[in-house]
Amino acid sequence: xxxxxxxxxxxARPSDGEPLAIAKQARRRAEPSNAPPDYHRTVTxxxxxSPGLEGVIAGETSLGYVDGxxxxxxxRGYRIGDLVxxxxxxxxxxxxxxxxxxxxxxxPTGPIPEAVLATLRALPRETKPMDALRTAVSAWGATQTLxxxxxxxxxxALTAFSPSALAAFARIRRGLEPVEPDPxxxxxxxxxxxxxxxxxxxxxxxxxxxYFICGAEHGFNASTFTARVIIxxxxxxASAVSGAIGTMxxxxxxxxxxxxVEQIHQVGSPERAEAWxxxxxxxxxxxxxxxxxxxxxxxxxAAALRKVAEGMEHRPEWLELAIxxxxxxxxxxxxxxxxxxxxTNVEYYAAPVLMAVGxxxxxxxxxxxxxRHAGWTAHVLEQAANNRLIRPDARYVGPPERDLPV
Ligand code: ACO
Numbered sequence: 001x002x003x004x005x006x007x008x009x010x011x012a013r014p015s016d017g018e019p020l021a022i023a024k025q026a027r028r029r030a031e032p033s034n035a036p037p038d039y040h041r042t043v044t045x046x047x048x049x050s051p052g053l054e055g056v057i058a059g060e061t062s063l064g065y066v067d068g069x070x071x072x073x074x075x076r077g078y079r080i081g082d083l084v085x086x087x088x089x090x091x092x093x094x095x096x097x098x099x100x101x102x103x104x105x106x107x108p109t110g111p112i113p114e115a116v117l118a119t120l121r122a123l124p125r126e127t128k129p130m131d132a133l134r135t136a137v138s139a140w141g142a143t144q145t146l147x148x149x150x151x152x153x154x155x156x157a158l159t160a161f162s163p164s165a166l167a168a169f170a171r172i173r174r175g176l177e178p179v180e181p182d183p184x185x186x187x188x189x190x191x192x193x194x195x196x197x198x199x200x201x202x203x204x205x206x207x208x209x210x211y212f213i214c215g216a217e218h219g220f221n222a223s224t225f226t227a228r229v230i231i232x233x234x235x236x237x238a239s240a241v242s243g244a245i246g247t248m249x250x251x252x253x254x255x256x257x258x259x260x261v262e263q264i265h266q267v268g269s270p271e272r273a274e275a276w277x278x279x280x281x282x283x284x285x286x287x288x289x290x291x292x293x294x295x296x297x298x299x300x301x302a303a304a305l306r307k308v309a310e311g312m313e314h315r316p317e318w319l320e321l322a323i324x325x326x327x328x329x330x331x332x333x334x335x336x337x338x339x340x341x342x343x344t345n346v347e348y349y350a351a352p353v354l355m356a357v358g359x360x361x362x363x364x365x366x367x368x369x370x371x372r373h374a375g376w377t378a379h380v381l382e383q384a385a386n387n388r389l390i391r392p393d394a395r396y397v398g399p400p401e402r403d404l405p406v
Pocket of ligand 1: 252253254281285286287288289290291292293294337340342345346347
């Protein structure tokens with residue numbers, strides 16, 4: 001019997017009594033064909049394969065439920081809109097870590113170890129904030145004793161540390177000294193205080209807090225899955241979160257609120273909205289802040305953030321414009337894609353909120369990462385509590401076993 005591509009010790013389908021690749025090769029040989037034989041590509045099995053793991057159930061979670069058809073997002077069963085209306089980010093993070101709802105839960109920002117501060121000072125000033133945050137989390141891990149299994153205390157400490165680190169880097173790159181955490185402030189006002197050197201007003205802090213709640217958790221997205229894969233090897237929580245930040249850095253995941261800002265600026269005025277939207281689509285461009293892989297209904301986070309943006313004291317001037325553009329965009333998208341529901345996503349209203357609280361667009365992705373710390377670390381705890389190494393299979397499509405050319 002000829003050897004399969006992987007040799008007899010690793011038959012792809014042992015139950016067949018013959019590796020599938022060999023069967024396929026034999027079939028190919030038997031079938032009359034004018035095509036030259038393909039010696040470079042061998043399919044070794046025909047088990048179902050879904051590119052991007054789309055639709056594959058890769059685990060179980062009791063943390064977040066994303067109901068794309070009905071536009072619902074639940075954290076441990078609670079609706080996102082209710083959590084934004086009645087909770088704070090620390091309360092929501094604590095809910096994700098422990099399952100307990102304590103609306104008064106307090107979590108200030110944490111201290112930055114000296115070695116981490118030295119690392120941040122050593123970075124070039126033009127370092128991207130996502131790179132600085134990923135580096136800071138990694139350096140933080142080197143200063144801690146992070147034994148297995150990860151604990152809620154570790155989750156709390158890391159979630160509290162990262163806003164201080166990002167704020168410190170944002171100041172260092174402007175030639176300013178970092179600001180010490182204020183333990184009397186909760187995490188989100190504390191972050192703004194360390195960023196700007198002055199305490200934020202209540203409405204500004206509340207608006208960013210709402211954004212943090214909306215960003216806290218979203219099921220098995222790419223960065224969360226990364227964190228689970230890393231912790232499943234019995235690595236540590238800092239490694240899991242720095243890997244997750246690296247995953248979120250990619251433009252397909254890290255979001256588009258800064259591009260929404262750019263787009264609204266380009267539109268300029270409500271009267272120009274219709275022509276601009278139609279031209280952009282005709283050029284083959286995507287309208288930033290619309291469409292979603294999972295949601296077929298209005299993203300409930302966008303609804304919650306729109307409410308926050310509309311209720312803000314210092315509303316950015318262009319919020320009215322954003323609302324006018326949204327109406328036009330939804331109408332045109334429905335007209336051009338009648339068979340596919342393309343609705344507003346979270347990024348669209350994240351943009352006005354992040355602008356209004358005074359963040360520069362280059363800080364948007366790293367701020368999104370800060371908000372997702374609660375979800376990442378909660379998934380780390382959940383994975384570790386019922387751990388199994390995550391190690392899927394791949395379908396081999398390379399050359400069959402062969403001799404090295406001599
Ligand atoms: N603007 C214009 N057309 C769109 C948009 C959009 N925002 N989104 C989808 N379409 C069109 C596509 O061109 C495609 O048309 P076609 O069938 O004629 O080729 C059709 O709708 C389906 O598009 P898909 O790419 O299959 O949709 P998918 O679900 O894979 O994409 C995605 C989701 C990537 C979010 C997409 O809607 C998009 O690019 N949106 C703009 C960017 C954005 O807002 N990103 C943030 C997402 S939220 C987050 O990441 C937290």
